[in-house]
Amino acid sequence: MASKKHAHSTGTPATVLLDRESVPYKVHIYFHAPSAGxxxxxxxxxxxxxxxMVFxxxxxxxxxxxxxxxxxxxVPVDRSLDLKSMAAALGLKKVEMADPAAAERRTxxxxxxxxxxxxxxxxRTVIDAxxxxxxxxxxxxxxxxxxxxLAPADLQRLTGALFAPIASR
Known part of the structure; x- marks a missing residue:
């Protein structure tokens, strides 16, 4: 499942990290349609x-x-992030969606x-249970x-995340 050859073709910080940590993974590339909702x-x-299965x-x-x-x-793409559950998982009273520009700068x-x-x-990272x-x-x-x-356990280990029920329908 590991693919060092893919890391060179994709060259993202994510694939570089996976290769450096010798984590088994597969890369899937598809044409993204700008009109996709x-x-x-x-x-x-x-x-x-x-x-x-897609998060x-x-x-x-x-x-x-x-x-x-x-x-x-x-969270799974067919669900929403439950902000109350996310706050509770972090030990906080409240969270709100981050400004997209702040998210881009941060990541x-x-x-x-x-x-x-x-x-x-x-x-700090929380993965839906x-x-x-x-x-x-x-x-x-x-x-x-x-x-x-990749395996959820590998994602958890590399991000230091905790698992918690944070998604809602």
């Missing part, structure tokens, strides 16, 4: 996998100062291609049209 649902359809990376503002001001929530990635891996400035039930999941590889398939 949902990056994640588009990825699931074009990869031919259930939407619940989106969302940033929230925590209201705290400094590096703790943003946190990452990783070094563009909206629709934000990977939970290899972020410029990593943040549904990922624990799967042998593999898909997350953005660092740009639109690039998905990385």
């Amino acid at each position: 949902s990056y994640g649902l588009e990825a699931a359809e074009l990869l031919g996998v259930e939407p619940g 989106k990376t969302l940033l929230v503002a925590t209201g705290e100062a400094g590096a703790a001001a943003l946190a990452v929530g990783i 070094g990635y563009v909206r629709g291609g934000i990977s939970p891996l290899g972020q410029r400035n990593p943040s 549904s990922a624990m039930e799967m042998g593999k999941i898909y997350v953005s590889g660092g740009h639109r049209g690039l998905e990385i398939e």
